[in-house]
Amino acid sequence: MKEDINRKLKRLDDDTEKIFESIEDLSEDQLKNQTYGWSLVQVMSHLNEAEKASLKYMQKKVQAGDKMQNSRMGNKVRMWLTNLGLKSSLKWGAPSYISNPPEYDLNEIKEQWADTRKAIHSFVEEYPDKWLEKLVYKHPMAGRQNLNGAVDSFVYHQIHHIHQIKRIRKKMNS
Numbered sequence: 001m002k003e004d005i006n007r008k009l010k011r012l013d014d015d016t017e018k019i020f021e022s023i024e025d026l027s028e029d030q031l032k033n034q035t036y037g038w039s040l041v042q043v044m045s046h047l048n049e050a051e052k053a054s055l056k057y058m059q060k061k062v063q064a065g066d067k068m069q070n071s072r073m074g075n076k077v078r079m080w081l082t083n084l085g086l087k088s089s090l091k092w093g094a095p096s097y098i099s100n101p102p103e104y105d106l107n108e109i110k111e112q113w114a115d116t117r118k119a120i121h122s123f124v125e126e127y128p129d130k131w132l133e134k135l136v137y138k139h140p141m142a143g144r145q146n147l148n149g150a151v152d153s154f155v156y157h158q159i160h161h162i163h164q165i166k167r168i169r170k171k172m173n174s
């Protein structure tokens with residue numbers, strides 16, 4: 001199961017690299033342009049902040065150890081349905097605690113996001129196999145999830161915002 005989680009983390013990292021490649025031709029002013037809603041830097045900041053908050057929650061949750069509840073089919077179904085929505089190009093608002101992302105310059109967000117991802121990789125690496133079916137994560141829409149569901153949500157959340165980045169780029173080029 002951890003092999004599957006690590007494959008998903010690799011995809012997450014690869015997709016993040018593609019995001020940075022897709023904006024490398026833009027100036028700082030273009031990256032911070034809020035004409036179309038969030039700026040591109042704010043989108044990336046939001047993704048980082050969501051992952052960082054999720055990691056913090058999971059780091060706290062694992063302190064319960066074996067007392068964490070086990071995942072059930074309903075948890076997986078809710079995550080699957082949520083991921084279907086995230087994979088689409090539908091739009092919806094962010095949870096209030098991460099709805100106003102800070103705006104950094106591109107190098108700052110790259111550095112911060114790399115630090116967050118490094119911490120996520122370490123968390124997964126150190127996570128005991130015996131807890132892989134424990135509910136360690138809480139998704140704002142899908143509810144409690146195991147570690148696999150958490151990483152799934154990171155992947156699909158990022159896919160959702162890749163659609164947003166493409167919409168912003170398209171409008172900038174109009």
